[in-house]
Amino acid sequence: MPDVNARQLLLDMYAAAVGAVSADKCLPAFLPKPSPNGRTLVIGAGKGAAAMAKAVEDHWQGEIGGLVVTRYGHGADCKKIEVVEAAHPVPDEAGRRAAGRIMELVRGLSENDLVLCLISGGGSALLALPGEGITLEQKQAVNKALLKSGANISEMNCVRKHFSAIKGGRLALACAPARVVTLLISDVPGDDPGVIASGPTLPDPTTCEQALAILRKYAIEVPDNMLQTLTSGAGETPKPDDPRFARNSHHVIATAQQALEAAADVARAAGITPYILSDDMEGEARDVGMVHAALARQVALRGQPFHKPCVIISGGETTVTVRGKGRGGRNAEFLLSFAAALNGLPGVHAIACDTDGIDGSEDNAGAIYQPDSVARAEQLGKRARAMLDNNDGYGFFEALGDLVVTGPTRTNVNDFRAVLIV
Known part of the structure; x- marks a missing residue:
């Protein structure tokens, strides 16, 4: 297992994805x-x-x-x-x-x-x-x-x-x-x-x-x-x-594919095997988050369909049907759903950001999830499932200090997601 700073690797992958386009x-x-x-x-x-x-x-x-x-x-x-x-x-x-x-x-x-x-x-x-x-x-x-x-x-x-x-x-x-x-x-x-x-x-x-x-x-x-x-x-x-x-x-x-391939190169250089899942995933952000969480769990616990350490990368454009009154774009929504589904499974980290630097209409590009995200949030009185019901991904990750803020990147090939399993 290579010595990897998970948070920095995910940020470096996102930066490479944006730079490539x-x-x-x-x-x-x-x-x-x-x-x-x-x-x-x-x-x-x-x-x-x-x-x-x-x-x-x-x-x-x-x-x-x-x-x-x-x-x-x-x-x-x-x-x-x-x-x-x-x-x-x-x-x-x-x-x-x-x-x-x-x-x-x-x-x-x-x-x-x-x-x-x-x-x-x-x-x-x-x-x-x-x-x-x-x-x-x-x-x-x-x-x-x-x-x-x-x-x-x-x-x-x-x-x-x-x-x-x-x-x-x-x-x-x-x-x-x-x-x-x-x-x-x-x-x-x-x-x-x-x-x-x-x-x-x-x-x-x-x-x-x-x-x-x-x-x-x-x-x-x-x-x-x-x-x-x-x-x-x-x-x-x-x-x-x-x-x-x-x-x-x-x-x-x-295109999104160019961005994903650049991110994959960063992972390989760090000794982590990348798998590009898709460059054109669509659907409700919370549903896509649950699917990514299920895949991460299978890798972490069963070694299927990939062996860890690995990173699963995807792009595309999800959607959010707004029902609550919270803040947050589709990447925060994806990641909050991902967090609620995994509930602190060890060894799983993730990033979800828009390549334009703006998640929906907020001031962040997206956010980072860590294995202790849900536990840290609960210590602050914030419950992932309730905040997801309120479409408040921004509020959840802002409280943790885990928003990714880049400012406008002046390009746009839509969402970038990477799930690291170590």
Whole structure:
């Protein structure tokens, strides 16, 4: 058994995962060459958009300009590309104005011009341009309802596309006849480019009918004008056979799998065998936490299906159906469920963090679990099961001093989880 500081190893694995998907590391190799005969306009949206814009500025040969929108606090020091900050996960007026300005910037381009579109997770909220007859306040209300419903990211973005004037390929159509090259940092399970940030420059195979079915599935009521947008087909998005997409291309430049593999390398260097369980796990965070706990218990007590010491790594995007009044994002929820299920089993440590540095809408990336977490919490009068029922993962791990706080990382490939069994 190697001499390992469990807490530090988990933190080092998370840091390596985030570093592997930074814009500066991943973006330069995908810049189009040669430069176009006409203008090069850079636009974009997402938690990583400003860092991506900075990487373009640092590596582009030729003149550029443009505008990207990112989350508050996620900016970067760009000289030629304007960076606007707006709200996430619920859109605000700053995001609406920025989306409108982007649509104005791309109008009137020629076929000799190039639009370089930089997209990362969070772009759905940040590119908030409501469709015709829909207000920002209505979009905000639907967004809040979706976030609380337990809908997965593909379902949420299907709905968002059909209430938008910019998502679901509409931004690309506004750029025509210019060529559009889209570079994406993926925050969605399966790395479907059309789902990332609701695919503003990608054709959309989903339909108004599917969006309506999702609203019904989660019992989300919308105003009559929004319902009419779907039932009439007025909100339909451009489809893959639209010839205006023919000259465009896209590249997914960073994925959860890359992050997990970088973390696995750190574990190997420490003498711990890593096992990547999945890069696209979905489902309720508390359910995924229970499954990880059951697997950890089987390894710890039975040596199945892996022998300890080992570390089990997974990524993807879980969901939280909010029922309580506590604080905490999906990673804190996962870890609190994990803690309650294991109840102090010796030799098991874990970390769960969002690679963007923000767990939900809190100020932490996630948290760390240790074998004595539940016992220490009970000494403070905090019971894991009751706090899980109240969706209060943040409160549980804050009391223990076990929140992981990194600040914005300016990238985003979603959740990172590692369970160390020694």
